[in-house]
Amino acid sequence: MSLNEVNDLFYLLENPTRRRILELLSREGHYPLQLSKEMSVTQQAVVKHLNILEEHGLVNSETEPSNRGPSRRVYYSTRSISLHVDVSPSTFKEQAHSSSEQDAILDLPKHKHMMDAINSSRKMDLSQRANLLDRVSKDIEKSLKDTEDERKSLIHLTNLVNQELYKITIESKCTYDERRLLYFSIQNPNFTIEKAASSLGMDDSDVRILFDALHRKGLIK
Amino acid sequence: MSLNEVNDLFYLLENPTRRRILELLSREGHYPLQLSKEMSVTQQAVVKHLNILEEHGLVNSETEPSNRGPSRRVYYSTRSISLHVDVSPSTFKEQAHSSSEQDAILDLPKHKHMMDAINSSRKMDLSQRANLLDRVSKDIEKSLKDTEDERKSLIHLTNLVNQELYKITIESKCTYDERRLLYFSIQNPNFTIEKAASSLGMDDSDVRILFDALHRKGLIK
Structure with missing residues (x-):
């Protein structure tokens, strides 16, 4: 199985519970019990999906000592993957892509000001930092939206x-x-x-x- | 079911045979028999998938008189849909989009020269036309690649x-x-x-x- 194969990403992502797990893990590490509560799915089902995701390198887990009771496993999202399919009357495109954190493309001069803002936020007090990051986040959303419109236009x-x-x-x-x-x-x-x-x-x-x-x-x- | 719902597009596109049918129909209309031959899949299976795609508005069909034998049904791809999922350690995005030919975004001044080239090709002789369209096609591919890199950078x-x-x-x-x-x-x-x-x-x-x-x-x- 390869995370760069369209069929394999369809297999991994087609299940809504699996996608919801990845969404929750993208915020922070979670215990199976937390995921099970958030999603109203049995812990057994959650663990089954986590095992599949871990097996394919999308998440990893660590054992964490607990204050009371036995130690717990916490799961993290670890990999970047994307699956894009565009179907039109005269066009068909499908692609799967995976990369690790290290491969990230970032040297586009176009986004330097966003990168600078993120870096400078580190020196601010908490409330200013939150404020600045919120604005950067909205800028990124806007650029993503523009990118999508451009893509639609190119597909057309x-x-x-x-x-x-x-x-x-x-x-x-x-x-x-x-x-x-x-x-x-x-x-x-x-x-x-x-x-x-x-x-x-x-x-x-x-x-x-x-x-x-x-x-x-x-x-x- | 809605073509703007992620779950529903996963259902329709997750099957590799269905994606291959949509790919072949994006070139030109096909008879079930042609599709069956191209894909080495039984005509019965092809028809089953075509019915599902037609039911959900992704293809339509017309009856065409045949020179010999009974009339045949020819299937066309009719709708633009896209399914994009991006998963990263700290990001999760999924989106489904559908549009009809009429909704197409096209007035981006950025792509005007490509549009002009397509229009001017219509006045050329066949070989020049093929040549120009081939070049435009490569330009579009290049722009699509740039758009994808930008998207990756923004996700990062x-x-x-x-x-x-x-x-x-x-x-x-x-x-x-x-x-x-x-x-x-x-x-x-x-x-x-x-x-x-x-x-x-x-x-x-x-x-x-x-x-x-x-x-x-x-x-x-």
Whole structure:
């Protein structure tokens, strides 16, 4: 299993209780009993989900001595993962991504002022700090919203380009298999005849015939 | 069921065959038989998935007369949906979004040159058109990649802010319930005591006590 595989992230995240656990752990470490109370789910179910998440490296746990009674296990969220799927009439994109804290991208000069604000907050008194962080938090939310709007706009443009490409294949009387190869070549700019054949489930010789046809139509170089 | 609900999009998209169908339909309309061949899945299974997708408004179908034999149903992808989940040690975000072609955001001046290129391609000969669209397509890919990097960077900043906020709550000796209310107030800037109480499963009077404590600590206004 890989946290960079779409299928695997769907498996881990599809369960609403698991997502709620990750949400609660993103605030602070929790004991299974706390999670069970917050979510009104049995402790047994919580532990089952925590074990799956721990097994796949999304959380880890530590034993903590308790004032009274036996020591307790506290669970933390440890990994960054993201799962994005965008489906449109003429576009399909899916991606899974995982990274550890160390991989974080942060040197974008664009966000330097936010980083500076976070750093300078450390020197302030508690109430000022809370105030500043609250404002930075709202700025980040706003930038995230802008990023999402831009993404939507780009997906829409992809849709339009793909619709135009489809029209071209119709005007140049491409067959279904010619279009299959054309789309494969667009998605895999450095493809070889052999790779295309194995991926499309065809013989090399058939792919070569399709390639020549697309080349004659000026659709492929 | 709503295409703007995270749980519902997980239900629809979690199945790999369903995602593959949506991917194939994003290229062009397909008959169930074509899909079945492309995916090496029985036509019966394909039809079952197509029915679920059609029922939820993600695809529609038309009956098309066939040269020989009975008429056939052809399926099209019709809707834009996106499902995004980002999990990090100190951040949790999930969102579902759906829109129809008409809602598309497009007036961002930033992408005007891409839009212009798509429009001007219509006047060119086939080979030039294919060439230009290929270049626009690569530009869009590049911008999408930039957008994703920016998103990652912003999520990382959110992580840092949340870690600082957590430190503040520890330094000001907040209780677990005070933190619960604080996080609730950050996520719901216009919250009322009653809303917080019902969402956190507490009495109004208990929330008021927590609120006063946070207010005295300067963490809430």
